[in-house]
Amino acid sequence: MAKAAPDTTASSSASMQGAGHAYAIVVDGGRQYMVREGQELEIDFRHQDDGTPVPAGSEVVFDDVLAVSQAGRLTLGKPKVKGAKVKAEVLGLVQGEKIYVQKFKRRKNYRRRTGHRSLATKIRIASISA
Numbered sequence: 001m002a003k004a005a006p007d008t009t010a011s012s013s014a015s016m017q018g019a020g021h022a023y024a025i026v027v028d029g030g031r032q033y034m035v036r037e038g039q040e041l042e043i044d045f046r047h048q049d050d051g052t053p054v055p056a057g058s059e060v061v062f063d064d065v066l067a068v069s070q071a072g073r074l075t076l077g078k079p080k081v082k083g084a085k086v087k088a089e090v091l092g093l094v095q096g097e098k099i100y101v102q103k104f105k106r107r108k109n110y111r112r113r114t115g116h117r118s119l120a121t122k123i124r125i126a127s128i129s130a
Helices: 009-016
Strands: 023-028 031-036 040-044 059-062 065-070 073-076 085-095 099-105 110-116 119-129
Touching: 023 059, 031 040, 031 119, 059 119
Parallel strands: none
Antiparallel strands: 023 031, 023 065, 040 119, 059 085, 065 073, 085 119, 099 110
């Protein structure tokens, strides 16, 4: 009989969740992000009051923190962790891939093809405080 492979799901999930490494789960634009210090990610387009993009080098603060893990201790919010903040530095503005929208009605000689590229803001996580 063949031996079964050892179950490595517990150890791999612990390493993915960052055992001993600080991470947080934040909400932005209806999406949840698991972030670590130094991580770069793209979030929804951020703009100033006059509609211009947030300049590179400025700071973005996430107050909606659902969970924080620091030094192996996990703190869960109900629904948010009180006093927890994640600070990030804006790296710049990026454009997403082109998305095509096609409309078609059969036998009516009606075809329309339009496309757009959505804007996003690239950030780097600077600090996680609980």
